[in-house]
Amino acid sequence: MSYPYQISSMEAYQQAYKKSVDDPEGFWGSIAENFQFRKKWDKVLEWRFAGDGAPVVKWFQGAKLNITENCLDRHLDTLGDKPAIIWEPNDPEEHYRMLTYRQLHQKVCTFANVLKNNGVKKGDVVCLYMGMVPELAIAVLACARIGAIHSVVFGGFSAQSIADRIQDGKAKLVITCDGAFRGNKTVQLKAVVDDALVQCPTVERVIVLTRTRTPVSMIKGRDVWWEDEIKKVETMGNPPCPAEEMDAEDPLYILYTSGSTGKPKGVVHTTAGYMIYCTYTFVNVFNYQPGEIYFCTADLGWVTGHSYVVYGPLAAGATSMMFEGIPTYPDAGRFWEIVDKHKVNILYTAPTAIRSLMAHGLGFVKDKDLSSLRVLGSVGEPINEEAWQWYFDNIGKKRCPIVDTWWQTETAGVMISVIATVTKPIPSYATLPLPGVQPAIMDEHGNEIKETEAKGNLCMKFPWPGMLRTTWGDHERCFKTYFSAYPGKYFSGDGCLRDKDGNYRITGRVDDVLNVSGHRIGTAEVENAINMHADVVESAVVGYPHDIKGQGIYAFVITEGDRHDNEDLTRKDILETVARIIGPIARPDKIQFVKGLPKTRSGKIMRRILRKIAEGEMNNVGDVTTLLNPDIVEDIKRGKV
Numbered sequence: 001m002s003y004p005y006q007i008s009s010m011e012a013y014q015q016a017y018k019k020s021v022d023d024p025e026g027f028w029g030s031i032a033e034n035f036q037f038r039k040k041w042d043k044v045l046e047w048r049f050a051g052d053g054a055p056v057v058k059w060f061q062g063a064k065l066n067i068t069e070n071c072l073d074r075h076l077d078t079l080g081d082k083p084a085i086i087w088e089p090n091d092p093e094e095h096y097r098m099l100t101y102r103q104l105h106q107k108v109c110t111f112a113n114v115l116k117n118n119g120v121k122k123g124d125v126v127c128l129y130m131g132m133v134p135e136l137a138i139a140v141l142a143c144a145r146i147g148a149i150h151s152v153v154f155g156g157f158s159a160q161s162i163a164d165r166i167q168d169g170k171a172k173l174v175i176t177c178d179g180a181f182r183g184n185k186t187v188q189l190k191a192v193v194d195d196a197l198v199q200c201p202t203v204e205r206v207i208v209l210t211r212t213r214t215p216v217s218m219i220k221g222r223d224v225w226w227e228d229e230i231k232k233v234e235t236m237g238n239p240p241c242p243a244e245e246m247d248a249e250d251p252l253y254i255l256y257t258s259g260s261t262g263k264p265k266g267v268v269h270t271t272a273g274y275m276i277y278c279t280y281t282f283v284n285v286f287n288y289q290p291g292e293i294y295f296c297t298a299d300l301g302w303v304t305g306h307s308y309v310v311y312g313p314l315a316a317g318a319t320s321m322m323f324e325g326i327p328t329y330p331d332a333g334r335f336w337e338i339v340d341k342h343k344v345n346i347l348y349t350a351p352t353a354i355r356s357l358m359a360h361g362l363g364f365v366k367d368k369d370l371s372s373l374r375v376l377g378s379v380g381e382p383i384n385e386e387a388w389q390w391y392f393d394n395i396g397k398k399r400c401p402i403v404d405t406w407w408q409t410e411t412a413g414v415m416i417s418v419i420a421t422v423t424k425p426i427p428s429y430a431t432l433p434l435p436g437v438q439p440a441i442m443d444e445h446g447n448e449i450k451e452t453e454a455k456g457n458l459c460m461k462f463p464w465p466g467m468l469r470t471t472w473g474d475h476e477r478c479f480k481t482y483f484s485a486y487p488g489k490y491f492s493g494d495g496c497l498r499d500k501d502g503n504y505r506i507t508g509r510v511d512d513v514l515n516v517s518g519h520r521i522g523t524a525e526v527e528n529a530i531n532m533h534a535d536v537v538e539s540a541v542v543g544y545p546h547d548i549k550g551q552g553i554y555a556f557v558i559t560e561g562d563r564h565d566n567e568d569l570t571r572k573d574i575l576e577t578v579a580r581i582i583g584p585i586a587r588p589d590k591i592q593f594v595k596g597l598p599k600t601r602s603g604k605i606m607r608r609i610l611r612k613i614a615e616g617e618m619n620n621v622g623d624v625t626t627l628l629n630p631d632i633v634e635d636i637k638r639g640k641v
């Protein structure tokens, strides 16, 4: 495969950028020519605000296609015997698996027929709660093949979280595994699904893949084994599964993500624009060259897995590595061992992983051959200079550009980033917007700062093909969350600064959203979960700097009466409660019991003060005189954990 839209020089970047601003429709229209459509579009972009101010965004209206024909079928003649997915299991003693494009195509068609046999139709929502096995990618693609909307839920979420997501999407079918391997642990996925389904009457069928072969309950009439269902299709002679013809704007998937208020919202991505945006950015950001082995360590439970393990790389005909385990099992050399063994050329991982491996020392790096590496990537949170330098020096051996990619679940693909081999990396900067991306930095009065050097809130003033279309079942919420703070613009929730050369540095969220080990968690969500504990009266959650996780979760908690006789036990009970309500990933790192919370006269919690205390900036909490209860501040400071 060749990529006529691949940018290979600074001038080409500047030209592409200019064209994307001067003539966005011409720009994206010509990129779309490199994809396979059953019918071409009538109009590249429709972008307007409806009477109530809600955004209307449509890309490639009138086009008909199926994304799996772009990811699989069209490669069969040229790349049929080339590896599409190489999968490394949790345990290095277990043999890796390789699926060629032809094999992957076959497996996707077979499983798509399984879904059909189980009553799944175009437009149905299918919930996936699985470990990082190739069958997860197969199931995702099988949904897309028949026009079902996939909703993947990360394996670190609780039964309650799955139930919330299933109910919100009204999923009819769930695909899961008996269990998942994670380091030296086995996670009981099916048991968690069983707990969730107690509250989910819409679910008619559960397909269970065997992975860990842990005992599971199988309910007659509802639960079936993946392997048995595949056999049924095979005894039918394994008929082909023609791809469903989809509209450009038909939903492809829902992915839930946290915001500053309430429950997570289902970000909706549609078909044509999504496909084009994640493929374009994949090819350009990583400077992918045909035949290269590309390894993104992300889980398919997150958008990075959707766009840069599955859809982007496969649509580009790349070889995508998929990894089941954790970076530190069996030891902190696991990533480097995989790079060495499979001669990985491009490695894309998260700062939290880099920091944790860095802490284990260079012993795990030194006997590994990393000479195949050509490009390194970072995603999910700001990468601090120390981690950047360590990654650059010891993994890239000072030869490999680091692409620090800023983007979000809502953007579908990378927005601001170095373009490998083309634009210049600067530690801790995401650097320049990709073609098609028009950032605006807003000041505290809501005006765009036009000067090059600027600091403020990061918005986008023009749509891009990967932009979220709505939040599932609640367009009003989409509008309020993203398009109401700065009318006419998409607001990212991030703060940033721009230097004199136009490079962007992301400074972190300006709303009440935490980024814990690259996982996005709302403080309100954690508070709600803590408040579910029977002894808890009120709580306030803030983030604080954490050496490995980037941010840690600090909870200030008021308990009923005098329950402090066994603080340690209460603390553990609260952790258990949060794990039940959201999932283990949202458990606070620190819990401090307090007698009160600093509040304004109108009863609002002054988080600014709590944040300073959590950060250890005791003498810098600012003015407390306007508080309803100023004395409480000293009290909280004394009790800091």
Ligand code: WT7
Pocket: 257, 302, 303, 304, 378, 379, 380, 381, 382, 383, 404, 405, 406, 407, 408, 409, 410, 430, 492, 493, 494, 506, 508, 509, 515, 518, 519, 520
């Ligand atoms: C939030 C989005 C990007 C896909 C995976 C996470 C933060 C992400 C960077 C970066 C600084 C970053 C932002 C953003 N973030 N990448 N390179 N530099 N911050 O997607 O869960 O939707 O989280 O992650 O705060 O808003 P997500």
